[in-house]
Structure formats: C-alpha cells, structure tokens
Amino acid sequence: MKGIFVTGTDTSVGKTVVSASLMCVWRKVEKVCYWKPIQTGIEADNDTLTVKNLANCSDAEIFDTGFRLEKPLSPHLSARLANIEITVKKVLQFIETDEKFWIVEGAGGVFVPLNKSELMIDLMKALDLPVVIAARSSLGTINHTLLTIEALRKNNLEIFGVIMNGEPNKENRQAIEHFGKVKVLAEMPKFEKLEYEILKSWTRKNLYAYFEKAAD
Known part of the structure; x- marks a missing residue:
C-alpha cells in the first residue's frame, strides 16, 4: 500500500480540507483514492462527502468503506454506544490491494482511542504511510504540533510535513520548523467560500x- 496518512x-484542524487538497495534487500523477476508515458523527458531518465535493472526485476516487458511527464522539466511545468494536485488524481488512495511491484521513489526533487497548497511532503504524500533519496556525499550535511530531517519531513514522490552517502566523510557523525539524509545507487560509476551483487553484500555487517532486 502506498499513500499519505x-x-x-486535534479535532477540527482542517484534516478534511487538507485531504481534499492532496487529492487535487496526486490525481495529476497517478490513480488516487481517498479513504476515511473511521468516521464518527456521520449524519451531521460526512467528511467523505466533503472531500468528494471539494476535490471533484469521481466515484472511483472515493473508498467509502469502514466504520461509520452515528455519535460525534471519540471512536472508542461512539463504537461502544453502537455495540461495535473497532480494531486495527478489522480496519486493515477493508483495504483493497490494488495500485492506487491512498489519501487516508484519520479521526482526531494520533492518540485518539480506537478501543480499550489501541490508539489511532497503532493504525498508522500498521499502515506505515508517510504522514502529513494538519495543524492550527493560532495560539497553542506550537505545543500541540511538537507533541504530535514527537509521538510520530517515537513510533518510527515518516513525517512528510505540516500544513497549517487559519490566519498566517510567521512566528508559529518558524517555531514549528525550528524545534520540530520539519517543513511547514503551506499555511492554508480560512476561505470565505470553499469549492473545487478555489481549492484547486490554491493547491496548485502552494503544494x-x-x-510532484515526491512522486517523481
């Protein structure tokens, strides 16, 4: 399996928009597919549908299979309330073994529980994909982002880079790059109106x- 995780x-830091942006990038160079294996609060906030619309995806570019849970809670709790058990092994059984390039979106952050003994980072280790971190640009992001970077490195996961979301913040960007020893790939603004052509244009200029260099 090849792709990006x-x-x-944190939650609500722009993972879904970042995922849609990456779909716009990778379809230029190879067959690509978006997958969110665990989605909570599915009725009110369908990230798969959001990516499909924002990236103008065909049905073949969307892998809408996995755990789909009603309550907008942490995966382990939402699953418990639905009398379902999420495990890394069960998630891996959904995967198609073809030559697609996968954009896999996690739920929440790296230490979100899946069950009583497994965390999101255990799924990330099993998939073993390079990681793009979506982070806020605002106050508090330095600590949150550096902690995420530390967790990924301690688990031997490759970090491709960070994409910050919100008002550009030069100081926070520089601090994350300096202390985290990572590349902040871009600072994605809060778009007044977000649709495919706008996102594609921003992606072309910034990502x-x-x-494309990584795909060569």
Whole structure:
C-alpha cells in the first residue's frame, strides 16, 4: 500500500480540507483514492462527502468503506454506544490491494482511542504511510504540533510535513520548523467560500511543487 496518512494535532484542524487538497495534487500523477476508515458523527458531518465535493472526485476516487458511527464522539466511545468494536485488524481488512495511491484521513489526533487497548497511532503504524500533519496556525499550535511530531517519531513514522490552517502566523510557523525539524509545507487560509476551483487553484500555487517532486 502506498499513500499519505493525514493526521491532526486535534479535532477540527482542517484534516478534511487538507485531504481534499492532496487529492487535487496526486490525481495529476497517478490513480488516487481517498479513504476515511473511521468516521464518527456521520449524519451531521460526512467528511467523505466533503472531500468528494471539494476535490471533484469521481466515484472511483472515493473508498467509502469502514466504520461509520452515528455519535460525534471519540471512536472508542461512539463504537461502544453502537455495540461495535473497532480494531486495527478489522480496519486493515477493508483495504483493497490494488495500485492506487491512498489519501487516508484519520479521526482526531494520533492518540485518539480506537478501543480499550489501541490508539489511532497503532493504525498508522500498521499502515506505515508517510504522514502529513494538519495543524492550527493560532495560539497553542506550537505545543500541540511538537507533541504530535514527537509521538510520530517515537513510533518510527515518516513525517512528510505540516500544513497549517487559519490566519498566517510567521512566528508559529518558524517555531514549528525550528524545534520540530520539519517543513511547514503551506499555511492554508480560512476561505470565505470553499469549492473545487478555489481549492484547486490554491493547491496548485502552494503544494504541487512538494508533492510532484515526491512522486517523481
């Protein structure tokens, strides 16, 4: 399996928009597919549908299979309330063994529980994909992002880079790059109106160079 895993420093930090942006990048160079294996609060907030619309995905570019849970809670709790058990082994059984390039979006951050003994980072280790971190640009992001970086490195996961979301913050960006020894790939603004053409245009200007080089 080849691809990128999109994680976040927290919930609601822009993982889904980052995932849609990466879909716009990778479809230029190879067959690509988006997958969110664990989705909670599915009725109110369907990230798979959001990515499909924002990245103008065909049905073949969306892998809408996995754990789909009603309650907008941590995966372990939402699953417990639905009398379902999420395990890394069960998630891996959903995977298609083809030559697609996968954009896999996690739920929450790296230490979100899946069950009583497994965390999101255990799934990330099993998939063993390079990681893009979605982070806020605002106050508090330095600590959250550096902790995420430390956790990934302690678990021997490759970090491709960080994408910050919100108002540009030069000081926070520089601190994350300096102390985290990572590349902040871009600072994604809060778009007044977000749709495919707008996201594609922003992605072309800010991300194509990084990911097209990686694909060569």
